[in-house]
Amino acid sequence: MSVALRRRQAFKVMIGLGGTAASAMLPGPAQAERTAARSAESTTEEHPAHPVAPPDAIAMLYDNTICTGCKACMPACNEANSLPTDTLLSGGIWDMPLGLNAKTKNIVEPYQDPQTDEFAFVKKQCMHCLDPACVTGCLFGALVKQDLGAVTWNSSLCIGCRYCEVACPFEVPQFQWQNWNPKIVKCEFCYDQRLKEDLQPACTAACPTGTVIFGKRSDLLAQAKERISTAPDKYFEKRVYGEYEAGGTQVLYLSSVSLQKIGLPKLGSTSIGHYATKVTSVIYKWLVGPVVVAGIFGFFIRRNWDRHESERLEHEEKTGYPDQL
Amino acid sequence: MTTTEPTADKRGTTLINHWQCGVPVTQGPVLTPFLLLLIGIAALGLALAAIRFFSPLGPFSGMNDVYAWGIWKTFNVMTLTALGSGPLALGMAAWVFNRQKLHVVMRTALVSGFLFYATGLIALGFDVGRPWNFYSALMPWRWNSESAMLEISICMPLYCAVFLSFEILPLILERVYYTGNERARVILCRVAPMVRKAYPFVIVGAYVIPLMHQSSLGGLLLLAGTKMNPLWQSPVLPLLYLVAAALCGFAFTILLLMIVCLRYSRDLDAGILAELANLLSGVCFVFLAVRLSDLIWREQLRTAFAFDRMSLLFLVESGLILIPALALRFQRIRETPRALLNMSALACLGGMLYRFIPTSIAYMPARSTAYFPSAPELVMAAGYIALGSVAFVLVINYFAVLPGEASAWNHTFRPFGWPRKAAESSPVMPDATGVTLERGI
Ligand code: SF4
Ligand code: SF4
Numbered sequence: 001m002s003v004a005l006r007r008r009q010a011f012k013v014m015i016g017l018g019g020t021a022a023s024a025m026l027p028g029p030a031q032a033e034r035t036a037a038r039s040a041e042s043t044t045e046e047h048p049a050h051p052v053a054p055p056d057a058i059a060m061l062y063d064n065t066i067c068t069g070c071k072a073c074m075p076a077c078n079e080a081n082s083l084p085t086d087t088l089l090s091g092g093i094w095d096m097p098l099g100l101n102a103k104t105k106n107i108v109e110p111y112q113d114p115q116t117d118e119f120a121f122v123k124k125q126c127m128h129c130l131d132p133a134c135v136t137g138c139l140f141g142a143l144v145k146q147d148l149g150a151v152t153w154n155s156s157l158c159i160g161c162r163y164c165e166v167a168c169p170f171e172v173p174q175f176q177w178q179n180w181n182p183k184i185v186k187c188e189f190c191y192d193q194r195l196k197e198d199l200q201p202a203c204t205a206a207c208p209t210g211t212v213i214f215g216k217r218s219d220l221l222a223q224a225k226e227r228i229s230t231a232p233d234k235y236f237e238k239r240v241y242g243e244y245e246a247g248g249t250q251v252l253y254l255s256s257v258s259l260q261k262i263g264l265p266k267l268g269s270t271s272i273g274h275y276a277t278k279v280t281s282v283i284y285k286w287l288v289g290p291v292v293v294a295g296i297f298g299f300f301i302r303r304n305w306d307r308h309e310s311e312r313l314e315h316e317e318k319t320g321y322p323d324q325l
Numbered sequence: 326m327t328t329t330e331p332t333a334d335k336r337g338t339t340l341i342n343h344w345q346c347g348v349p350v351t352q353g354p355v356l357t358p359f360l361l362l363l364i365g366i367a368a369l370g371l372a373l374a375a376i377r378f379f380s381p382l383g384p385f386s387g388m389n390d391v392y393a394w395g396i397w398k399t400f401n402v403m404t405l406t407a408l409g410s411g412p413l414a415l416g417m418a419a420w421v422f423n424r425q426k427l428h429v430v431m432r433t434a435l436v437s438g439f440l441f442y443a444t445g446l447i448a449l450g451f452d453v454g455r456p457w458n459f460y461s462a463l464m465p466w467r468w469n470s471e472s473a474m475l476e477i478s479i480c481m482p483l484y485c486a487v488f489l490s491f492e493i494l495p496l497i498l499e500r501v502y503y504t505g506n507e508r509a510r511v512i513l514c515r516v517a518p519m520v521r522k523a524y525p526f527v528i529v530g531a532y533v534i535p536l537m538h539q540s541s542l543g544g545l546l547l548l549a550g551t552k553m554n555p556l557w558q559s560p561v562l563p564l565l566y567l568v569a570a571a572l573c574g575f576a577f578t579i580l581l582l583m584i585v586c587l588r589y590s591r592d593l594d595a596g597i598l599a600e601l602a603n604l605l606s607g608v609c610f611v612f613l614a615v616r617l618s619d620l621i622w623r624e625q626l627r628t629a630f631a632f633d634r635m636s637l638l639f640l641v642e643s644g645l646i647l648i649p650a651l652a653l654r655f656q657r658i659r660e661t662p663r664a665l666l667n668m669s670a671l672a673c674l675g676g677m678l679y680r681f682i683p684t685s686i687a688y689m690p691a692r693s694t695a696y697f698p699s700a701p702e703l704v705m706a707a708g709y710i711a712l713g714s715v716a717f718v719l720v721i722n723y724f725a726v727l728p729g730e731a732s733a734w735n736h737t738f739r740p741f742g743w744p745r746k747a748a749e750s751s752p753v754m755p756d757a758t759g760v761t762l763e764r765g766i
Contacts, residue, residue, distance in 0.1 A: 101390065171691070182454040
């Protein structure tokens with residue numbers, strides 16, 4: 001589904017570029033595709049404010065009331081993604097990242113309140129947003145929302161502009177600052193390595209306690225809500241983080257302590273892609289805005305140009321000085 | 326072009342002359358110690374940039390994954406292309422709104438704008454991590470049409486390399502015409518009418534495209550969402566970025582004209598500067614009106630006047646724009662060189678602050694990390710700016726850029742010690758010889 005969407009976007013640009021002249025010269029198939037694209041667009045908005053997960057969307061559910069902080073998922077992730085260990089802090093012995101970084105796509109971070117003895121863990125990786133800001137911003141489509149909903153990165157399309165890092169509300173994509181051929185490092189739901197072979201991601205497969213589990217998003221959401229209804233006092237705000245955050249994500253969280261304290265940002269329920277493109281998508285649709293503005297400018301510039309020319313000739317005749325543009 | 330009437334000098338200062346066309350700087354040495362210093366900085370910056378090309382970004386910058394954009398993007402591109410929007414602002418006024426007077430200062434704006442864009446693009450080229458993949462720009466089916474970044478990375482080079490260059494073309498052709506040999510002239514006589522024919526059509530693009538990418542620069546930041554302070558994060562960012570570009574464009578052109586006139590002890594043209602100042606004050610008011618109504622509409626007025634750190638920053642920024650907006654309403658101030666210089670400098674500063682803050686100071690992701698540009702990063706940024714300045718000084722010395730009296734334009738002036746042969750047959754000023762001048766470009 002998302003592949004078709006991308007084709008259509010690209011086509012839109014091509015049509016827009018050629019402008020009206022091209023569409024006049026390209027009858028038949030182009031015209032047909034154009035109307036088809038338009039009718040498809042009127043039914044499905046590209047960035048709805050509150051995206052709906054497709055029925056086959058997968059997800060991860062992480063419940064930190066179960067997590068023991070064993071970090072079994074971290075080496076599993078490193079192995080599945082052939083990532084090096086981050087041994088900077090431990091003097092070359094242990095994998096000890098301080099957060100997501102160029103060597104770490106998945107991390108379990110502890111949290112302890114300095115006053116009370118309240119503590120919790122949080123596992124961080126890409127949230128695989130339903131309408132990812134990073135994908136909306138990436139200029140040549142290096143980041144793509146694949147089928148099942150995994151957000152993956154393609155090295156041959158990325159120019160290393162790092163806009164995805166600015167756009168991601170969860171600060172997930174990381175850039176290899178120390179590499180001449182830098183890559184964007186982010187969790188890709190083990191799409192190529194495992195999902196394609198019908199295996200679940202390495203982290204959920206490795207988790208010994210069932211803290212992080214893999215499944216259909218609709219199923220996991222239902223399961224999470226059931227856990228809340230059986231033990232409502234156990235869960236902070238009695239809600240599933242990720243159900244609506246930034247338009248909804250495909251990683252869901254249940255937490256016993258404040259979500260903001262464990263580093264999950266407070267976000268509205270509107271998709272960020274919707275916020276960023278709701279005006280521009282109207283102006284730039286089929287490049288209508290720029291073409292209209294060009295028409296208006298063209299009219300005035302032509303008129304003023306003619307005036308300028310006649311004055312130029314007059315001035316030149318009178319003074320003998322040539323005029324400059 | 327209209328002949329401007331000499332303005333009566335009401336303040337007893339030097340504001341008398343009237344500008345009629347572009348003239349080159351012909352007096353004084355070109356290679357001053359200051360220029361040599363600038364060349365040194367530019368060389369250092371470019372040398373570092375060259376080394377950076379063979380090295381990862383890490384050792385060259387203080388950037389990190391939280392502040393993934395450093396000053397190359399936030400200052401050299403975001404901020405300085407606003408100053409480089411002079412051609413957009415003045416050209417819109419001159420060509421679209423028929424302010425004929427302004428044609429005479431267009432060249433100054435065009436050259437400075439071109440250099441800001443060109444150096445900004447160089448900065449970008451060394452900032453991106455995987456520049457070799459940029460060839461995708463030539464393949465429209467790969468474009469993600471909803472990305473503001475795409476719009477910028479396609480439109481900025483296109484504008485700079487095609488439309489802005491075309492707008493400047495007469496300047497270069499004219500130089501070649503007056504200094505070249507007979508063959509070049511024959512060719513140019515054939516080319517010039519074509520350029521003239523195409524001109525009004527091509528420059529339409531030169532105004533539409535910067536409108537698009539200057540607003541997209543603001544549009545970029547919409548995706549940053551809640552990571553940006555609510556005083557700056559707003560759906561009208563694209564519009565404000567565009568208005569700020571016009572504001573900086575006008576302010577910087579006034580500033581540049583006045584500085585250059587002071588430096589080369591030229592006369593100022595009160596009429597044209599006052600007109601620019603008038604437009605500048607208008608744009609400042611538009612900016613403030615949009616900014617204020619946006620804050621009211623988003624109910625952020627209380628935050629704006631909370632007098633904490635961010636609110637003070639906001640107040641300074643708005644104050645820097647409000648003062649010139651008000652002051653330049655008075656004719657007396659518009660026609661006092663010193664006041665005009667100060668006011669346009671303030672407006673420049675205010676506009677630059679507005680363009681700089683959202684990506685730097687007001688950009689506050691939750692992860693606590695600090696970013697301060699490292700030494701090589703600063704040197705490279707300074708190098709790009711120095712490069713632009715050096716190029717500007719050279720261009721105004723060898724090309725007819727700065728506004729002046731038509732009679733001050735000496736066509737026989739030979740740049741680079743080009744052979745004198747053609748000079749003898751080249752047309753000279755009518756009042757000197759009585760020969761009618763051949764038409765150039
Ligand atoms: S969490 Fe960030 S990187 Fe992951 S899909 Fe969402 S926006 Fe993209
Ligand atoms: S850094 Fe690469 S993946 Fe990220 S937005 Fe830029 S091109 Fe896309």
